Amino acid sequence: MALKDQIMADLKQAMKNKDQDRLRVLRSLKSSLLEREISERKEGEATLSDEQVIEVLMKAAKQRKESIEQFEKGGRDDLAQSEKDELEIINSYLPEMLSEEEVRDIAREKIDQLGAENMADMGKVMGAMMQELKGKAEGSVVSKVVKEELS
Template sequence: MAEGLKERIQADVKDAMRARDKDRLTTLRMITAGLQQKEVDDRVELDDAGVLALLDKMAKQRRESIEQYEQGGRDELAQRERAELAVIEAYLPQPLSDAELDALVDEAITATGAAAMADMGRVMGELKPRVQGRADMGEVSARVKARLGG
């Protein structure tokens, strides 16, 4: 049976403890705490898609923090965020190339029969599970808008 993403993270926590890798362990514990909090708040057991969505959100937060710390001249804080981001990104799937993303957008537009901006929600609903964690949703949205003439 294939190991789920959540189980892989939990196994990596144990490995980091054994290796006494304090920085990695801290980030992994932060991830597991976030997963547990989400499960408690929503009263659900997260599947791989839910875990990916949370990891994607955490990665986005780190990227924004890095940018703000660099602008503020806080390089030591930016470096710590980069280290956390590297651990988080290890669990995210390979990012989509521009060509792959364009192909998925075209497929979703065809599949939903979208013809105008009013159909954008249906297209995004079709795309989200397929690109979650593999592309920035803001960029996906911009590409869909451009295709639908928005």
């Protein structure tokens, strides 16, 4: 079953179960997916691939993480907890992300392949890394690791 279909099926199930928290998150995801689908349309219909769905989910997860950080800074633990709950639901649809150590191993390999030596080569390495790790690792983790390896 495609990831988008799974989200839609879970949305229906959340409606039947009257699970308001899950329903709210899944409706938000559905809206984001439809928005992305519309932007991808050239002529007629467009269906999102699982990779595109994962991109949308990663963006939603990133937004929740940023919100959690801001709410915690502002002392709003109640709102931060709500965002954490939403993030947990979103993460249940995302594939297992690579650990920092796994990203580091791939970064070392790419740096050797590309012959990168210093921070001036960071853009070249990041481009190659993000293309390979799209949907498998967060950009912030990749950026941090590449900076450390090139320093």
